[in-house]
Amino acid sequence: MSRFPRSGAPIPVPITAAPAHRGLSDRAIAWLFITPTILLLLAINIFPLLWTIQLSFTNYRANRPNAPLRWVGLENYTYILEDFEVWERLQTTAHFVAWSIGLEVVLGFGLALLINRRFRGDSFWTTVILLPMMLSPAVVGVFWKYLFEPQSGVFNYLVNLVVPIGSFSMLGEVNLAPWAIVLVDTWMWTPYVMLICLAGLRSIPDSIYEAAEIDRAGPWRRFWSITVPMVMPFLLLAVLFRAIENFKMFDLVVNLTSGGPGSTTELASITLKREAFEKWKTGYSSAFAIILFVTVFGAATVYVKLLNRVKNR
Amino acid sequence: MPRTSIAALAAALLVAGWQPAQAQDKQITLCWAAWDPANALVELSKDFTAQSGIRMKFEFVPWSNFADRFLNELNSKGKLCDLMIGDSQWLGGSAENKHYVKLNEFFDKNNIKITDFLPATVYAYSTWPKGSPNYWALPAMGDALGWIYRKDWFARPEIRAAFKAKYNRDLDVPKTWTELKQVAEFFQGREIDGKKVYGAAIYTERGSEGITMGVTAALYSWGFQYDDPKKPYFMNGFVNSKDAVEALEFYKSMVKCCTPPGHTNAYMVENLDAYKSGQVAMQMNWFAFMPGIAKDPQVGGERSGFFVNPKQKIAASTLGGQGISVVSYSDKKDLALEYIKWFAQPDVQKKWWALGGYSCHRSVLESPDFTKSAPFAADFLVAMSGVKDFWQEPSYAELLQAMQKRVHDYVVADRGTAKEALDLLIRDWTRTFKDVGKL
């Protein structure tokens, strides 16, 4: 893996046994090493982003390239922000993000604490627990649809073994569907939060606990005054990453419910995909994409500020 | 770790990824939906390969993302498909944006007479603007929404007696939606052969076009009109007419009373599953599936019967079906045209029907023994004589999405009233037509 790439990386200089002061200057190497990354990001991230911004002020439709292009100013934005249904989609998204992350944090942190007790076979079980997050979310969505089948699904069957409540449809009932997507996301991504928390726990030097031991601090006190504060930056980081991911959640939910029943699980990204690639309202959906981006970016920036404050305490 | 070999492998993979797809000589790709008739077409096309030496490749996509994926392909000017059997509603957009090759000249040159095909199918699958002599496809697969029922259950004396006692008439193929609902209610929850069964599997799918196709089957029977015949695109009083409201309410009551548990996101395949596994007495589905049902090991033969979409105010059926078109971005348009030329021959059309495809060729449909050639053949002719299609406008996808949402919100998610749903639908549709300058 560490063999130097022959393609894709611009290293034209053959490596010869030249003395140290020969060869490329450090500055040249620095730029040579950084430029490809920057160029790639400019081409595939920044340029498209600018283009999205431009499109968001037009009535362009990608499926009607010959129609007259018109600048519509802020029309797309005002239309979106005044549309109560867009707000409903954002509420649905918020519900999903808040609950899935809440559950993942509780379960993930709990599991990390337990695993950190280091029992025999802990690394094996850790690997087993990690499995769900290695799957493709789209495939997970499809498969949970199968597990949730009201008649033949194993989920309903197992639930009925524990509490016999009869036939119910996790994905078909307005009250249950929003929880079904939370459940599946929690199943899939709890391992991720666990992994980060475990990293945090293992970064705590033992000397701190030893010192606390000498101070005769009880386990409860040790937990609240050492473990929690030390793990907190990691946990907050996990929350940040999961929140960004779940805010843009698309593949899992679209394969699970296609946004239904009605629009009860139609997350913002699903709406965006429909507007952009099914209705082909390119200008409108560009504006929607920018609104979502600004929301994520703004929230993340504020969050990172808070995070730094927590860390610097 | 053998670093060198891994790096070499990765490099090789990378290079492989860079190479453009090798164009196969004398091979064309046909794109369609993954369903029973597509398998029949694979069989049929073997003759074409044998005669012409042109090999056929097929790209079949399930209905759930058929429109999504192939409209995306057309809009990205992809070269994947040389031939496209695209949905009737795509015609407007595909003609106006030149995704399809116009076939008039080709028809003239090769002596293909479009009048050999059933006029209703030519109108629906070939022409844009509608009814004008501009042909963008050859009618390939006629289709309409019909019903399939358990003939064996309907024939059981004890069931017939129970039905008669309850409704004071014989249990028979329903002629109206009211009767249909009675039959469905009758079967709902009944125990047959020790298994609990349900009334009817009807369309409720959210993601693509399912619930719209199902609801329009009811709407059309109530005499639904999309707009004012005198003032195109003016929909108030039509889309939300009293009859339309009643039809939509009726459809919802059917979903609530008489479908299997959790039947809330069902389209063709879910209905087929429910029916084939013996859960339901009736299912709504496309005629395209009827040949498959007729020879199904579990429910085929005498166990299943077929009927046309019931009347209410008028007799009408939801149109399905597709024409076959040549994609204008293809590099092998000549080979693709050769396929169409071959496909249009009466003998091929005859075999097409025999294999389970619905030919639209008059020599097949009007032959005296056609109605006896299959248990659903006569019904098919009846259905095709009264079909109605969704908007075929270039912005059909947007119109469809709006209807999916409004109807699903009302029927499945219990939001608002039928009138409100249809009012909102008019609002959405009006906005779309304003956007594209038709209003």
Add this chain to the structure above:
Amino acid sequence: MTTIAVPLRGVAAADVHSVVTPSRLSRRLAAAAVIVYAVVATIPLFWIFLTGFKTPSDAIAYPPVLIAEPSLEGYVNLFTTRSRQTPEYMTALPPATTWYDKLVRSRNMVISGPSNFPGRFANSLIVGFGSTFLAVALGVLAAYAFSRFNVPLKDDLLFFILSTRMMPPIAVAIPIFLMYRTLGLSDTALGLILLYTAVNISLAVWLLKGFIDEIPREYEEAALVDGYTRLQAFWKVVLPQARTGIAATAIFCLIFSWNEYAFAILLTSGEAQTAPAFIPYIIGEGGLDWPAVAAGTSLFLLPIVFFTILLRRHLLRGITFGAVRK
């Protein structure tokens, strides 16, 4: 922004055993709880695997059957396309020569050809490993430069690289679609490789910078004194030292690019389509062919599990850095 990475540094020695050892009982309870969670969470996976060996009718039986007679029908269906035939046609056929022919014919069907699955799987291999390789290769270069050299505007550049990760891919999907359509990159493996590389590279740079920061500069300086050039020192000293980091980074990049779905369905249709865009839509007669979907899922999970186990030592050692996936 830069400070995000701070808690992640200086934890390379993660495997030091706790001196404050938990009691035996508490360890046992912890083990029991973890195992219970692991088992419950694995039921769906186990069920997927099991479904791959059921017949389509067993797969939709009510109530669900746990022990069904094992069948390879799902795997056969995954790799073939079949068509149903009349009994007359079936009896007229020469006898089946292979076990899978026999299996298919017992359903009154004949195999009409191979399915698209192997092609889609190969696309996934090319795109998944190709983009992982590129992202790690570019990432290690940039990370080295940021770690060792005094790059002007360093913090701004690093922030810029990280911020691209926050951008929802949907925000750029539309122009990328238009751009690829113009450049002819739609439905090509190269198109997907470049895109996934761009998505992964911010992660790769940040992860690898953390790892390279951990490698003492003295090693390289010694090499430079010995007459190595800077490039040689990078090549022969730094890269081998960063192996763990490279492995951990590669896993996290691979998890993303192997499983990505949204861009795959938007930008590919056939030639370059990857398996995640294919598996959810394997249709049998009637509905989704669940055993085939399950078989495809199981096979699709294999490479990444294999890769993870192969590099597990690195992954667990690099857990602290690996934690910053995304």
